[in-house]
Amino acid sequence: MIPFANDSFGNVYCFDYRQGKTPSLVAYDHEEGDIEPLCRTFSKLVAGIIEEDDDF
Template sequence: MQSIKWRKRRTFQEATNIQIEEVEEKLKIKFPTDYKEFIKDHNGCSPIDKKVVLFQDSRESINNLLSIGDPTRPIDLLSTIDNVKDRLVDKIIPFATDAGGNLFCFDYRMSAQEPVIVFWDHEIAYEDKESSISYVCDSFTELINKLYEG
């Protein structure tokens, strides 16, 4: 995985294995191993030097990773799902935000073990949930490796 500088907030807390497992159990999914290892040290962090990713005809940025184990934070993964559940397609699980309220997500619709990465556009989701989803890449590691300065 490429080296990226990440900003940790004052309230940073590492995500523990127990917290990750509790979220997986609640959502009835298993996060990819690369993501689980990464989120432990980068829980709720923001990329500093490389944050833009190109896919299809879009250029989007990762604002921050959603946090696990701290429901009081506005970027908590479970709270985020709860806030948008009426517009999210089943088996789409967010893990990061962009600056405009859109989400990078794991897509478990085709595989419970190897979800692909998709981008969820919150504005399109009001009109058509399915059209709000765009394929980005095949894995979390591939997403991180695609990030660049922008």
């Protein structure tokens, strides 16, 4: 996992390469050690953000 951002609580957002060459995106909870899947690819995450922005 390669971190690329964090939140105000110290949790980290990571590219997760554990399943192959194309990383999924996960959130790592630094207090609990939990890893939560967020999106299968970065481009899908960005596409979702753009779609939500179009609703305004």
